[in-house]
Amino acid sequence: MHSxxxxxxxxxxxxxxxxxxxxxxxxxxxxxxxxxxxxxSAAVAAFIVNDQGELLVAQRAKEPARGTLDLPGGFVxxxxxxxxxLMREVKEETGALLQSASYLFSLPNVYLYSDFxxxxxxxxxxxxxDQDSPLRSADxxxxxxxxxxxxIHADDxxxxxxxRAIRYFLQMPHNVSKPA
Numbered sequence: 001m002h003s004x005x006x007x008x009x010x011x012x013x014x015x016x017x018x019x020x021x022x023x024x025x026x027x028x029x030x031x032x033x034x035x036x037x038x039x040x041s042a043a044v045a046a047f048i049v050n051d052q053g054e055l056l057v058a059q060r061a062k063e064p065a066r067g068t069l070d071l072p073g074g075f076v077x078x079x080x081x082x083x084x085x086l087m088r089e090v091k092e093e094t095g096a097l098l099q100s101a102s103y104l105f106s107l108p109n110v111y112l113y114s115d116f117x118x119x120x121x122x123x124x125x126x127x128x129x130d131q132d133s134p135l136r137s138a139d140x141x142x143x144x145x146x147x148x149x150x151x152i153h154a155d156d157x158x159x160x161x162x163x164r165a166i167r168y169f170l171q172m173p174h175n176v177s178k179p180a
Contacts, residue, residue: 006038008116040108043120044086045073045162046127047104047169048096054146056135057157058093061142064112065158071165072141075120082123094144095136096129105168109161122161124169 006027010019017031026037048056048071058070072093076085087098102125109120137144154166 006036009036012036038119040119040121042076042082042085043074043109043111043122044076044082044089045071045122045124045165046086046090046098046101047071047124048090048094048127048129050128050131050146052146052148054148055152056094056129056144057147057152058137058144059142060140060158061137062140067142068158069156069162070141070159071124071157071162073122074140086123086125086127090127090129092139093137093141094129095138096133099128099130101125101127104172105165107161107164107168109159111159111161120161122165124165 006021006025009027011017012019012029012032012034013036014034015029015032017029019027019036020030022028022035026035028035050056056072058072060066060068060070072090073086074089074093076082080088083101086101090096090098104124104126106121106123109122111118111120135144149170152166152170154163154170157163157166
């Protein structure tokens, strides 16, 4: 069970006054009345499938879960659409340009970063890229590889929501076909 991240905040960012619990997901300043709500951050992940039905997976270069497998993706920036974040993250991590992307599903997640639990909603997309474009691992990716569905093991993926997504994806009938 994860502890609630609001316990880390004891003072108001507006006036410096004392924060008190307001409800299950917010704190309220006893001096100025400012209320801070803990909302989930948005993240995206790409199930990139090639013409042979293989899935592109990344090896994580950084913590959390350094050295384990992952899907290309990351956090959505403020003011950015999910689709724009997906295109940006795939390009940053693989060098590839998305040809297509279809929304599949979302999962809640808790992502530990700098000893802080970031609550996220992870949106997963079925994607294709230009098969002739050379791939290059960059950003927080150590390496990239194509894996056939029968060789994919969810436990090789270090992040809990990605493991859950891999298990779900492998049960879907379209996991070896390209998106429309």
